[in-house]
Amino acid sequence: MSGAEHPAPAIHPELKRLRDSIDNIDAALIYMLAERFKCTQQVGALKARIDLPSSDPGREAAQIERLRRLAEGANLDPDFATKFLTFIIKEVIRHHDSFRAADQA
Numbered sequence: 460m461s462g463a464e465h466p467a468p469a470i471h472p473e474l475k476r477l478r479d480s481i482d483n484i485d486a487a488l489i490y491m492l493a494e495r496f497k498c499t500q501q502v503g504a505l506k507a508r509i510d511l512p513s514s515d516p517g518r519e520a521a522q523i524e525r526l527r528r529l530a531e532g533a534n535l536d537p538d539f540a541t542k543f544l545t546f547i548i549k550e551v552i553r554h555h556d557s558f559r560a561a562d563q564a
């Protein structure tokens with residue numbers, strides 16, 4: 460069925476404006492995450508070179524404490540901020556581990 464027979468319904472202008480902002484914010488998040496992973500990739504290489512473990516629970520605890528404080532100040536749920544950071548760090552540790560495994564192969 461062609462789009463001409465079923466044209467998309469008109470979108471409310473306020474919903475369109477809000478969705479445009481959401482799309483910009485989502486793009487910024489992607490670019491920021493990509494930059495963060497570029498950094499952590501270098502950290503992973505350094506840690507493999509100087510023989511440090513992939514994870515650093517003390518550093519993570521400090522990061523979580525700091526982000527929870529920032530989240531509270533920004534009216535964002537601190538538990539969500541914790542979950543979000545923990546999710547990202549878990550992926551970083553996976554990258555560190557696979558870098559080390561490839562390096563030792």
Ligand SMILES: O=C(O)C(=O)C[C@]1(C(=O)O)C=C[C@@H](O)C=C1
Nearest residue numbers: 502513514515516518519548551
């Ligand atoms: O700072 C480090 O040591 C990292 O490896 C980076 C990072 C992070 O993504 O922020 C990841 C794993 C560590 O457990 C702590 C922090």
